[in-house]
Amino acid sequence: MNERGWDCADIVLVTADAYVDHPGFGAAIISRVLESHGYRVCILSQPQTDDDYRIFGRPRLAFYIAGGNVDSMVAHYTAAKKRRNDDYYTAGGRAGRRPDRPTIAYSKAVRRVWGDIPLCIGGLEASLRRFAHYDYWDDKIRRSIIIDSGADLIMFGMGEHQCVEIADRLSDGEPISAITDVRGTCYAAPAANFVRPQGCVECPTYEQVSENTDDGKRNYAISCRIQQDEHDAMRGKPVIQRHGDTYVVQNPPSAPLTTEELDEVYELPYERNYHPSYEALGGVPAIEEVKFSICHVRGCFGACNFCSIAYHQGRYITCRSEESVIREAKKLTEMPDFKGYIHDVGGPTANFRRPSCNNQDAHGLCKGKKCLAPVPCKNLVVDHSEYVRLLRRLRELPRVKKVFIRSGIRFDYLMQDKDETFFKELVRNHVSGQLKVAPEHCSSGVLGCMGKPDISVYKKFRARFYELTKSINKKQYLVPYLMSSHPGSTINDAIELALFLKQEGIHPEQVQDFYPTPGTVSTCMFYTGLDPYTLRSVYVPKTREQKAEQRALLQYFRPENHATVIAALKKAGRSDLIGYDAHCLVKPMASHAPQKPKGKGTALSRPAKRTYAHKEAPKKDKGKK
Numbered sequence: 001m002n003e004r005g006w007d008c009a010d011i012v013l014v015t016a017d018a019y020v021d022h023p024g025f026g027a028a029i030i031s032r033v034l035e036s037h038g039y040r041v042c043i044l045s046q047p048q049t050d051d052d053y054r055i056f057g058r059p060r061l062a063f064y065i066a067g068g069n070v071d072s073m074v075a076h077y078t079a080a081k082k083r084r085n086d087d088y089y090t091a092g093g094r095a096g097r098r099p100d101r102p103t104i105a106y107s108k109a110v111r112r113v114w115g116d117i118p119l120c121i122g123g124l125e126a127s128l129r130r131f132a133h134y135d136y137w138d139d140k141i142r143r144s145i146i147i148d149s150g151a152d153l154i155m156f157g158m159g160e161h162q163c164v165e166i167a168d169r170l171s172d173g174e175p176i177s178a179i180t181d182v183r184g185t186c187y188a189a190p191a192a193n194f195v196r197p198q199g200c201v202e203c204p205t206y207e208q209v210s211e212n213t214d215d216g217k218r219n220y221a222i223s224c225r226i227q228q229d230e231h232d233a234m235r236g237k238p239v240i241q242r243h244g245d246t247y248v249v250q251n252p253p254s255a256p257l258t259t260e261e262l263d264e265v266y267e268l269p270y271e272r273n274y275h276p277s278y279e280a281l282g283g284v285p286a287i288e289e290v291k292f293s294i295c296h297v298r299g300c301f302g303a304c305n306f307c308s309i310a311y312h313q314g315r316y317i318t319c320r321s322e323e324s325v326i327r328e329a330k331k332l333t334e335m336p337d338f339k340g341y342i343h344d345v346g347g348p349t350a351n352f353r354r355p356s357c358n359n360q361d362a363h364g365l366c367k368g369k370k371c372l373a374p375v376p377c378k379n380l381v382v383d384h385s386e387y388v389r390l391l392r393r394l395r396e397l398p399r400v401k402k403v404f405i406r407s408g409i410r411f412d413y414l415m416q417d418k419d420e421t422f423f424k425e426l427v428r429n430h431v432s433g434q435l436k437v438a439p440e441h442c443s444s445g446v447l448g449c450m451g452k453p454d455i456s457v458y459k460k461f462r463a464r465f466y467e468l469t470k471s472i473n474k475k476q477y478l479v480p481y482l483m484s485s486h487p488g489s490t491i492n493d494a495i496e497l498a499l500f501l502k503q504e505g506i507h508p509e510q511v512q513d514f515y516p517t518p519g520t521v522s523t524c525m526f527y528t529g530l531d532p533y534t535l536r537s538v539y540v541p542k543t544r545e546q547k548a549e550q551r552a553l554l555q556y557f558r559p560e561n562h563a564t565v566i567a568a569l570k571k572a573g574r575s576d577l578i579g580y581d582a583h584c585l586v587k588p589m590a591s592h593a594p595q596k597p598k599g600k601g602t603a604l605s606r607p608a609k610r611t612y613a614h615k616e617a618p619k620k621d622k623g624k625k
Contacts, residue, residue: 001042001056009042009059010034011167014110016068016102016125017089017286018278019045021271024290026123026159027066032268033160039167045275046090046097047106053113061170062118063110064163065151067103067125069286071517073137076100079513080547081137088285091278100137101125107149118176120166121145122155127312128519130156130186130250131227131241132206134220134527136516141210141220144241144248146188152176154186158298158313160265161254183233184254191245197238201226206243217528218535224524225368225532231311234364256299256318263324266295272335289343292332293406296325296390297347301356301371302410304440305451306486306514306522309348315365319353322390326397333399340399345391346407351414351422353387356380368533372412373451382413384422395429404432411437411461412453427468431476435465438481441489442500449488449525449538455500462504480506484550485541486514487525491572494550498565498585499577501554511554513547556585563589 001009011034015027022028031041042056068075068089075087076095087095099105103125110119129145146154153176155162162184169179180187196202203209203226204219211219223241227250230236236252257265272291274284297319303310325345332338344350355361356371357379371377394403405426414423426435439458441447447454462478469476482501484494501508516523525531525538541547549568552561565586569577577585 004040006040008040009056010039010061010171012042012044012053012056012059012063014044014047014053014063014065014106016046016066016072016098016106018091018097018274018284019043020274020284020287022273022287022290023266023268023270023295024293025069025286028270029265029268030064030066030122030159030163032270033265034163034167036264036268037164037167039171047109048097050109050113053109058114058117061167062120062176063114064155065103065106065110065119065121065126065149066123067101067121068098068123071125071128072098072100072102074515074517077137079515080544091274091284092281093285094281103145104149107151111150118170119149119151120153120155120163121149121151122159122163124308124312126151126154127156128308128517130154130519131203131223131239131248132209132220132243133518134516134523135518136523136526141206143206143243144186144188146186146248147243147246152187153179153182155184156186156250156312157184157253158257159184159254160257160261180249181251183251186248186250188243189247189249191242191247194247196240197249197251200238200240200249201230203227203239203241205241217530221524221528221530221532221535224521227519228311228521228532229367231314232364232367233314233316234360235367236364253314256314256316259319259321262298262318262320266320266328267324272331292335292338292342293344293346294325294328294332294342295347296320296345297349297352300348300352301365302349302352302373302413303370303451305449305525306483306520308517308519311519313348315356315371316360317352317355322386322393325390326393329394329397329400333397338399340401342394342400342403344404344406345394346405348408349410349413350405350407351384351387351409353390354381354383370451372410373453374448375453376412376416380416382416382418384414384417384419388422388425391425391430402432403430405430406432406436409435409437411439412457415457415461415464423464424468427465427474427476428472434477434479436479436481437461440481440483441486441493441497443489443493443496446486446489446493449531450483450486450522480508481512482508482554483512483514484554485547487522487529487538487540489541489550490539491541491546491549491553491568492574494553495569495572495574495577495585498553498556499583502556502585507557508554511551513551553585562586 013031034041085095086093090097103121126145131144132141135142162182165182203223209220209223230239231253233253233255239250241248274287278284299314299317300309301315303315440450440452442455516526526540529538529540531538552564555561556565566578578588
């Protein structure tokens with residue numbers, strides 16, 4: 001600050017992550033955007049004591065607080081609520097540098113130290129907790145984060161527009177209490193003399209949704225549907241929810257950034273690395289995934305029920321221009337540690353580069369409907385031509401050896417394209433040995449609860465993928481993401497998935513238990529046992545035993561899961577799958593008892609060998625690491 005001649009900062013941005021000045025990190029984007037508008041911004045990363053909040057002095061305008069790139073509770077705890085030992089967004093990968101729910105903890109610290117200074121919260125953690133929400137870790141309904149934190153405003157969604165407009169109005173002398181009309185923000189207002197925004201939609205109250213009764217859960221499901229339906233920048237209405245003597249008011253979402261705006265954001269002068277002070281600690285592990293990757297798109301109209309992207313980034317697709325992406329790629333090639341490989345050209349969904357249909361600009365997204373599931377909408381427009389052209393241009397750049405795609409590929413969207421050009425070029429040029437895709441399950445009932453397409457679509461995609469791979473004499477493999485214990489998944493559904501995996505020769509190394517995070521439709525199902533769009537009952541595996549059985553069935557081949565799989569099969573009346581025949585999942589216990597690990601260095605104590613979603617595993621090349 002002294003070197004720049006600053007007598008004070010305009011804004012102090014507090015983040016729960018280590019400071020990485022790279023466009024893959026939200027704090028970097030917001031700080032650089034504010035800087036580009038002439039504001040003096042200081043980054044306060046992972047503060048530990050109240051004295052840390054005094055380091056930069058009192059900012060002229062406000063404190064902005066963000067909980068980090070990943071929800072803090074997900075960063076701290078597994079789906080089984082066990083404490084994690086590492087934190088990839090902290091220097092050295094060390095856990096313990098951020099508190100649980102840091103947005104609340106940091107906000108209270110700012111209030112202790114600086115009193116009634118303007119305080120705005122944003123980022124994923126705040127965005128998903130705008131209203132009363134089910135908290136998996138407390139197993140209860142918590143109030144809106146704006147009430148628990150004491151903040152003045154929530155900037156929900158992608159915050160570039162909001163953070164600048166709020167700063168501009170504060171700089172013009174407008175009090176924070178008067179800034180209640182910014183799109184993409186929420187505020188709290190006293191119930192006494194409350195004036196309802198014109199055309200608003202009201203959710204059931206906090207008191208109604210927090211009742212642990214059938215009516216309370218029904219109210220929660222209704223509230224969830226309202227919040228999902230109105231998260232639309234074109235047609236979304238203001239949403240209100242009463243919490244005792246306070247109303248929480250959500251303005252309509254901010255408009256998605258235009259292509260020109262997105263280009264500007266990603267071409268700001270990022271250092272593209274972590275802060276030098278972290279070097280002695282081993283750096284920040286999270287940079288490795290994105291350092292040589294390019295984000296070309298925002299938003300996801302896939303909108304899977306268990307994913308928070310649609311409720312945070314939105315379902316509208318905004319993409320960068322080809323020229324902007326090419327300029328960023330050239331910068332990557334000039335970095336001293338660039339080895340010739342662009343690791344990813346993607347986003348929430350890599351192969352979306354246009355709106356799902358031609359009606360969105362005029363009418364917004366369809367209310368209560370999905371673009372791809374359970375079947376593709378008749379108005380869906382599928383076109384990979386621009387993405388293909390972009391990838392070709394990237395491959396032709398000097399010093400670029402390979403351009404990979406590691407972000408999620410929507411195979412159901414790809415299979416709707418009658419032109420196979422992208423599919424063929426994907427297989428030939430952009431797979432780094434393994435392509436990760438997300439069928440998630442095979443049961444039609446479970447896939448319906450997930451908002452995913454029928455498994456037959458994945459089967460067609462898989463068959464064509466291997467046909468194309470074989471035609472060019474390559475050995476490449478699909479690695480499917482799979483999820484256990486999602487709402488709607490009975491023990492019979494888990495058995496169906498285990499049989500599917502056996503039939504396909506898939507031995508998944510990792511299986512993700514469903515993780516109920518705030519703000520998703522699936523989390524609403526988990527808590528209420530209801531589909532918020534039909535209010536029909538949904539089976540939910542909740543107990544530790546139920547979850548363990550479903551997880552073990554997906555990895556039925558592991559000796560340590562043998563006893564659990566047998567018990568689950570017997571409970572489900574499927575003893576026919578215990579035996580020696582080819583169709584059986586496991587052998588009887590007497591002849592195939594699991595062994596206990598004998599200690600360090602034994603076969604059972606070593607990490608499992610990598611397995612592939614293909615019946616023939618790749619041979620090792622002894623000449624390479």
